[in-house]
Amino acid sequence: MAKEIKINNKKYSTKVKAPIVEALYEAYKNPTYQFHIPGHTKGRAVYGDFKKLIGQKALNIDTTDEFDNLGTLHPATGPIKEAQELAAEAFGAKKTFFLLNGSTAGNLAIAMALTKKGDRVLVNRNCHRSILTGLIISGAEPVWICPKRIPGWSIWGSIDAEQIENELKKDNKISMVWVTNPTYEGVVSDVRSISSVCKKYGVPLVVDEAHGCLWNFNKHLPETALKLGADAVVHSLHKTGGSMSQTSMLHISKGSCLNEKSVEKALKLLHTTSPSLMLLASLDAARANLQTQSGLKQIDKAVENAKYLRKRLDNIPKLHQLKGDFGYKTDVTKVFIKIDGLSGKRLESILEIDFKIEVESASDIGVLILCNVGNKRSDFKYLADALTEIASRDYKDIYYLEKRKHMPMLEPQIVMSLRDAFYSDKETIKKQDAIGRVSAEVVAECPPGISILLPGELITEEHLPYLNDYETLEVVK
Numbered sequence: 001m002a003k004e005i006k007i008n009n010k011k012y013s014t015k016v017k018a019p020i021v022e023a024l025y026e027a028y029k030n031p032t033y034q035f036h037i038p039g040h041t042k043g044r045a046v047y048g049d050f051k052k053l054i055g056q057k058a059l060n061i062d063t064t065d066e067f068d069n070l071g072t073l074h075p076a077t078g079p080i081k082e083a084q085e086l087a088a089e090a091f092g093a094k095k096t097f098f099l100l101n102g103s104t105a106g107n108l109a110i111a112m113a114l115t116k117k118g119d120r121v122l123v124n125r126n127c128h129r130s131i132l133t134g135l136i137i138s139g140a141e142p143v144w145i146c147p148k149r150i151p152g153w154s155i156w157g158s159i160d161a162e163q164i165e166n167e168l169k170k171d172n173k174i175s176m177v178w179v180t181n182p183t184y185e186g187v188v189s190d191v192r193s194i195s196s197v198c199k200k201y202g203v204p205l206v207v208d209e210a211h212g213c214l215w216n217f218n219k220h221l222p223e224t225a226l227k228l229g230a231d232a233v234v235h236s237l238h239k240t241g242g243s244m245s246q247t248s249m250l251h252i253s254k255g256s257c258l259n260e261k262s263v264e265k266a267l268k269l270l271h272t273t274s275p276s277l278m279l280l281a282s283l284d285a286a287r288a289n290l291q292t293q294s295g296l297k298q299i300d301k302a303v304e305n306a307k308y309l310r311k312r313l314d315n316i317p318k319l320h321q322l323k324g325d326f327g328y329k330t331d332v333t334k335v336f337i338k339i340d341g342l343s344g345k346r347l348e349s350i351l352e353i354d355f356k357i358e359v360e361s362a363s364d365i366g367v368l369i370l371c372n373v374g375n376k377r378s379d380f381k382y383l384a385d386a387l388t389e390i391a392s393r394d395y396k397d398i399y400y401l402e403k404r405k406h407m408p409m410l411e412p413q414i415v416m417s418l419r420d421a422f423y424s425d426k427e428t429i430k431k432q433d434a435i436g437r438v439s440a441e442v443v444a445e446c447p448p449g450i451s452i453l454l455p456g457e458l459i460t461e462e463h464l465p466y467l468n469d470y471e472t473l474e475v476v477k
């Protein structure tokens with residue numbers, strides 16, 4: 001819906017409705033005498049250098065729910081309720097919850113609301129650690145499926161529907177299937193087929209689509225699980241959708257068999273009781289932006305920029321990029337590359353130190369580049385030039401490659417339940433003495449947040465190359 005708002009005496013057409021943004025702007029224009037939290041009171045009691053850094057305006061709009069007609073998050077009322085409804089419509093969901101504390105909060109809520117002690121949940125081993133935390137809280141047990149590994153890249157590939165079907169056939173106690181799609185590096189699984197298998201066996205499907213929130217807005221990107229039969233989907237809007245850090249969405253799909261009321265209750269328990277209106281407004285704004293012509297163009301540009309970059313990379317000797325040539329589909333905007341003779345970590349630091357380029361992440365093998373909606377074509381030209389120069393230098397750091405690993409790729413040896421191990425009597429011992437003992441903690445570095453070790457898992461020599469930054473480990477006594 002078209003609407004005009006005035007900022008600094010200039011008129012802007014918002015084109016689409018953004019209820020929280022509009023309400024917050026009204027509150028900004030009509031300040032009250034404030035005798036409530038936050039106690040810095042529109043920035044008056046803020047450290048000067050911080051105020052200079054963040055700006056007076058941001059401090060003016062730093063408020064929480066209940067005040068200034070801005071609605072509440074739990075239960076959702078006023079502009080917040082309206083904004084969540086608009087988001088549901090935009091993403092094609094029945095119901096959408098705004099998340100503070102990222103998709104982590106969404107995964108925790110799903111586990112708390114939809115699984116309980118003793119339930120068996122089919123999960124891909126390369127899931128984010130928030131799913132494991134959720135299962136530790138609920139007491140449900142993960143039944144692991146390991147996707148195939150992509151040869152030469154040291155990363156996980158897609159999950160096959162047949163793998164899911166085999167597990168569901170073998171174990172009729174599995175009460176939920178929870179898959180991650182896409183992987184961090186952009187490998188896409190066939191969620192349509194996975195969803196039909198789940199429906200055949202009458203088991204709900206949850207998809208952690210944290211890295212795929214743009215998919216519903218561009219036909220050159222893969223299809224969202226919300227359209228492919230998943231019951232619930234988590235999106236990190238802050239990762240690629242243009243909202244501020246730590247803001248995400250949890251969607252319940254139109255045909256979902258899940259109990260959305262219990263998800264809402266879990267979120268109420270997990271969320272802060274003082275949600276930041278600024279962060280909620282940024283979610284509202286990101287959704288609105290993705291629906292405007294300029295927002296849609298930004299996604300088109302991101303896709304075009306990704307194609308441009310990939311074409312340039314194809315012409316750099318010694319540089320390889322992950323493509324969909326392993327029989328998988330990929331999200332074109334996530335570009336995973338490697339250069340012969342260089343580990344990913346070394347390449348990351350050369351880019352950073354010599355070229356002031358910061359990439360999304362690095363593994364022992366390669367680096368991950370995100371082609372974002374906010375990047376310009378000139379950014380990609382600069383990056384491609386830098387990579388051309390690096391590839392022409394004669395680097396060798398094989399020693400580094402042998403001693404350190406970053407992307408956990410091991411088959412777990414489970415000897416105790418996740419929750420029992422986490423809540424067991426524990427001791428902290430030197431890493432070298434931990435071989436043969438049972439882990440009592442989640443060891444998972446971010447990014448990618450995939451676990452190296454889980455509570456209840458046997459610690460072996462194979463774990464050591466992933467544990468260079470650890471001197472001690474927490475084990476079951």
Ligand SMILES: Cc1ncc(COP(=O)(O)O)c(C=O)c1O
Nearest residue numbers: 101102103104128208210236248
């Ligand atoms: C697949 C996946 N799920 C969930 C999360 C958690 O997301 P957030 O950082 O929004 O809490 C991440 C974070 O990297 C992730 O990669």
